Structure formats: C-alpha cells, structure tokens
Amino acid sequence: MQAFSPHGFHAEDYATLEPSRAKPNEAIYGYTNHDRSCMLWYHDHAMGMSALNVYAGLPGLYLVRDPVDERLGLPRGAFEVPLILRDRTFNQDGSLAYTMTAREGEDTPVFNGKAYPFLAVEPRRYRLRILNASNEPFWRLRFDVPRDVLLQPQLPFWLIGTDGGFRAPLKMLDFLISSAERYDLIVDFSGMPRTRSIRCHSFTGPLAYSPTVLARGEGRGSQ
Structure with missing residues (x-):
C-alpha cells in the first residue's frame, strides 16, 4: 500500500496518511494549505518500506509562500x-x-x-x-x-x-x-x-541517531 506522509503540515488528521488511514478502494488526494510561509517536506510512507523508500530517493520539499516572502x-x-x-x-x-x-x-x-x-x-x-x-x-x-x-x-x-x-x-x-x-x-x-x-x-561527521525522548502527539504545524 502506498501512502503520502507530510511533515510539519497544519492539516486535517487524514492528511498524515499513515498506511492504516485509507480503506480498500479508497484514496485521498486533497491537501489544503493552512500554514504561513514555511518549508515543509513529504515522503512515501509505504507500509513496512518507509525508510527504504526515502533512502531510494522519494522525499521532496513542499514550500509554502505568503505575502511575507x-x-x-x-x-x-x-x-x-x-x-x-x-x-x-x-x-x-x-x-x-x-x-x-x-x-x-x-x-x-x-x-x-x-x-x-x-x-x-x-x-x-x-x-x-x-x-x-x-x-x-x-x-x-x-x-x-x-x-x-x-x-x-x-x-x-x-x-x-x-x-x-x-x-x-x-x-x-x-x-x-x-x-x-x-x-x-x-x-x-x-x-x-x-x-x-x-x-x-x-566537520564532526554524522552523529548517531538517539532514541525518542519526547512525548509524541498529533502535529499541528506552525501556529
């Protein structure tokens, strides 16, 4: 199953599109911009293959602009x-x-x-x-x-x-x-x-990943 995973979007809950969001024979294509000018990004979120697909080259930037720019x-x-x-x-x-x-x-x-x-x-x-x-x-x-x-x-x-x-x-x-x-x-x-x-x-080389130490919750982007 293919899914679209946006990062930082101030969007409806369905827009996170984890693999379990869409039911069989169902698809969601609408993404309304509610954010101020900012730099967001997205990647493929196929079930069990998210990290591999990002590694293979499937992330992208999503630039939101407003009159401030x-x-x-x-x-x-x-x-x-x-x-x-x-x-x-x-x-x-x-x-x-x-x-x-x-x-x-x-x-x-x-x-x-x-x-x-x-x-x-x-x-x-x-x-x-x-x-x-x-x-x-x-x-x-x-x-x-x-x-x-x-x-x-x-x-x-x-x-x-x-x-x-x-x-x-x-x-x-x-x-x-x-x-x-x-x-x-x-x-x-x-x-x-x-x-x-x-x-x-x-100048220090890559630093190793550290486990999550903060609480996780529903993302709402910039407020």
Whole structure:
C-alpha cells in the first residue's frame, strides 16, 4: 500500500496518511494549505518500506509562500536553492547499498541525490533551504573558506527560518541539523573572489541517531 506522509503540515488528521488511514478502494488526494510561509517536506510512507523508500530517493520539499516572502525581498528564482541532504553507501558498481542496521549512518553525504556536488554562485546573497532527509544521522555543517580570502576560516550566514517558518535572523558560523529538520539560510557570497571555492563541510561527521525522548502527539504545524 502506498501512502503520502507530510511533515510539519497544519492539516486535517487524514492528511498524515499513515498506511492504516485509507480503506480498500479508497484514496485521498486533497491537501489544503493552512500554514504561513514555511518549508515543509513529504515522503512515501509505504507500509513496512518507509525508510527504504526515502533512502531510494522519494522525499521532496513542499514550500509554502505568503505575502511575507514578498515584503522581505528574499532571494528568489535561481538564487533560492533547495537542498536535500541524505547519507548513502554505494556498491562498487555504483548502485545503492542499504542496511537497516546502519546506526551510524552511511558513508557518503549527497545533496539532491548527487555525491560531492558543485554549485557555481554569483557574488551576491543566496537563500539556501536545507532539509536533512537522512534516515539516521545528524549533521553539523559549516562553510569553509580559503584562509587567504577571509580572516576567519568559516563564512558566516544568517538563519532566517526553521521547521515552523520564519524566525528572528540569527548570525551563525555552523549549525546542527537532525533528521527531518529544515533550515532556511541566507548566505552572502558578495565578498568572495569568483575563482575560489567554498566548501560546505561536515566537520564532526554524522552523529548517531538517539532514541525518542519526547512525548509524541498529533502535529499541528506552525501556529
């Protein structure tokens, strides 16, 4: 049985669509947006195969916009970049290797399905919308800069939003992102020489998954 699992949606109870929600010969296709501007995500929730299907490449971002986006004048179009981070292990022939017992995560991080990707940027502000769709690991990320370009080895950025939408801007040098968590960043490349590379680097490696320690309940998204 196939099912659609939204994360962070302020939606009717049926919209969570766990495999038991729909009865035989029944389907639900309507999803009404009740959220303010925010970054949500979804994935396939097939019975007994949810983790495997996310690993195989079936998560996606669901961007909700409202007039606040327009008023803030944030980067858009080619300067708004959605990034889905996942962990992978590859066989020698390039096919995916999957082990449900890999508690420390797989050995290769990928963005939007590509290992070691490259993005050419202009000397201006970019909006990076990052989702950690890894099954297990948390990641601590930073932007490394050649030491002859900046006095400090990391490029600062502004955190402007998380799972529930916009927040007060916070200047940061690195961030920890857990599984299913979203970060909305503004990164300014205007002071960077065009011929230099900036690396998005996980400087502690993936952190192991920890058991649930908080109570679970019905999600209602941003209020």
